Amino acid sequence: MRSNEIKAGTEHAPHRALLKSLGLDNNDLTKPFIGIANSYNTIVPGHIHLHTLGDAVKEGVIAAGGTPFEFNTIAVCDGLAMGHEGMRYSLPSREIIADSVEIMLQAHRLDGLVMISNCDKVTPGMLMAAARLDLPAIMLTGGPMAAGRFNGKKVSYSSVPEALGQVVAEKMSETELNQLEDVACPGCGSCSGMFTANTMACMSEALGMSLPYCGTTLATSAHKIRLARQTGKQILKLVEQNIKPSNILTIDAFKNAISIDMALGGSTNTVLHLPAIAKEADLTLPLSLFDEISKKVPHLCSMIPSGTYAIEDLDMAGGVPAVMQQIQAELNLNAVTVSGKTLAENIKNATVIDPNVIHPLNNPVHAEGGIAILTGNLAPKGAVIKTAGVSPKMLQHTGPAKVYDSEKEAIIAIRSRQIQPGDVIVIRYEGPKGGPGMPEMLIPTATIAGMGLSESVALITDGRFSGATRGGSIGY
Incomplete structure (x- = not known):
């Protein structure tokens, strides 16, 4: 175990003295040391509940025979940072998150890593760190918030800035706007549409870095707690079997993720985040690859903001495994995942429960994927558009x-x-x-x-x- 560098042998008595000051005993010191990177804070809605998930992960780690150590990273809420100087800090925060996770794992010689995240730059930042460190690692995304309800329709965070335009156009009163803002974001979790946070949660699952159904399970659900506990247990298996991100984050895994992105009609920010994660894994994802896959994989899910369905609907319709089941001909089913099973084994029993949410191949929302790469005199190296919207x-x-x-x-x-x-x-x-x-x-x-x-x-x-x-x- 890597952690023996701070706990085994006479020469490490000073290290053990510090560890025992935490309340650890000699038995705790014989077990694998598991780092839990948690972006919990009390200002970001997607992260305010992550301390509860962290507790469940620690329970799982202890139950499986490990010693957990939890630490925090920063997290920016893009909604709160939007439209002012604060938005200039959002994308750079991804690199700081990756660096901070690397620092904690390397400085304290931990044996494995559980990543608990939820929002736009945090999930890719942690995945970048996992690829860079190449130690056994597993992701737990915190889950989407439930959709809001306004005038009998489902609404989300994106409904509010769009309502500002309605006020400008005198199609909505300020009173109605105030009523909408009261109900658009009804509780904790990442915003309820297929925005960047939920897209990256689904990408984590598609890459094989989180357990099946993790990407869409609601933040407030008991299922999310069970997944957290299971994640804590699973990291010990990954450490024991020495299954590392380099075994999982292959070029085929990234192609699988891009394929799912196209089927879901996900955020265009994946063209920034997936290549950044791939780079840490010594891989290259050119823009042309996104366009190539987009032409082969149809858009199957009409999700908020361009459609009518929230992430809770996708979850109840069968989640990411059911989407994978629909496009399995375009996937590498032998891909290794953190579940210890191949992708084929993970989706073997997946079914589409609601074909209105996850369309069949013979009735797609659009014949091609949800993102396209455009080139021309304004953008000779490429530009991106969300064709799903x-x-x-x-x-x-x-x-x-x-x-x-x-x-x-x-x-x-x-x-x-x-x-x-x-x-x-x-x-x-x-x-x-x-x-x-x-x-x-x-x-x-x-x-x-x-x-x-x-x-x-x-x-x-x-x-x-x-x-x-x-x-x-x-x-x-």
């Missing part, structure tokens, strides 16, 4: 360019109703170099949608978009 009316668009040199300028123009149907909004200098920080721009895209312009106005930017973005929005 684009109206058929916007597949071709010509119009005058309204050019703004920052997101703030564009928002002022949109809210002052300077944008007309047919326009093309261009937002410059918000990319990784110009930004800095490559901020997400949900406020302009959501305001456009709320004003009823998402089928007649395009937006092009060197910045990036929230997973909640829909419409003719081309970024990256």
